[in-house]
Amino acid sequence: xxxxxxxxxxxxxxRDKTYSIINILGLAIGLACxxxxxxxxxxxxxxxxFHQNRNEIYRIVQDTKKGDDxxxxxxxxxxELKKQLPEVINTARIFSRSRILIRYNDKTFYETGGIxxxxxxxxxxxxxxxxxxxxxxxxxxxxxxSMARKYFGDEEPVGKTLSVDSGYGFIGIMVSGVLxxxxxxxxxx
Numbered sequence: 001x002x003x004x005x006x007x008x009x010x011x012x013x014x015r016d017k018t019y020s021i022i023n024i025l026g027l028a029i030g031l032a033c034x035x036x037x038x039x040x041x042x043x044x045x046x047x048x049x050f051h052q053n054r055n056e057i058y059r060i061v062q063d064t065k066k067g068d069d070x071x072x073x074x075x076x077x078x079x080e081l082k083k084q085l086p087e088v089i090n091t092a093r094i095f096s097r098s099r100i101l102i103r104y105n106d107k108t109f110y111e112t113g114g115i116x117x118x119x120x121x122x123x124x125x126x127x128x129x130x131x132x133x134x135x136x137x138x139x140x141x142x143x144x145x146s147m148a149r150k151y152f153g154d155e156e157p158v159g160k161t162l163s164v165d166s167g168y169g170f171i172g173i174m175v176s177g178v179l180x181x182x183x184x185x186x187x188x189x
Contacts, residue, residue: 047185052126056089078118092121101165104151111147131158132177140176148178 013020048057060077078091095116102111130145141162148157157178163170 043185050126050183050186053124057124090120090123092118092124094118094121102151103163103165103170104160107151109150127182128180130178130180131156139174141173142177142179143175144179145181148175 075093078093081088081091097114097116098112100111100114102109132142141164143151143157143162151157151162152160157175159174161172161174164173
């Protein structure tokens with residue numbers, strides 16, 4: 001029975017080639033678009049889903065007069081939030097830097113997506129540490145696994161000093177921790 005259906009389908013395709021090509025191309029394009037849309041939706045839905053308390057984390061965004069959105073807040077806002085809203089358990093301010101010049105010995109690189117943050121960041125987000133303990137990371141710089149390989153190779157990165165361009169010159173900052181590489185579907189890179 002199935003063999004008979006295949007024969008009939010093949011004869012129809014062979015007889016009306018133009019019509020068949022249009023139908024097959026339409027089906028292929030439709031399937032490709034559907035698969036791409038589903039992949040995009042899955043990525044958007046799973047954004048930052050690796051954090052344990054992801055449903056309890058909120059981000060404050062500042063609207064400017066120009067219509068831009070910035071995820072930066074005034075320095076006193078976290079303390080006021082905790083004081084006025086008992087539901088707020090913890091806060092962390094994040095300041096992003098688009099491009100930072102970092103140097104170690106003879107290696108110099110521009111790093112993008114660097115952030116300065118309050119130490120409470122690691123109490124809110126679950127970034128997996130390879131080296132270092134979140135409780136002892138008050139001062140210093142925390143780098144990702146790929147950055148550690150890029151600057152230090154096989155050397156132990158914790159305790160080494162990176163020279164970071166502050167805008168007024170280079171300052172030495174000690175590496176106090178190494179994070180596992182952050183997934184692409186995280187808003188904090």
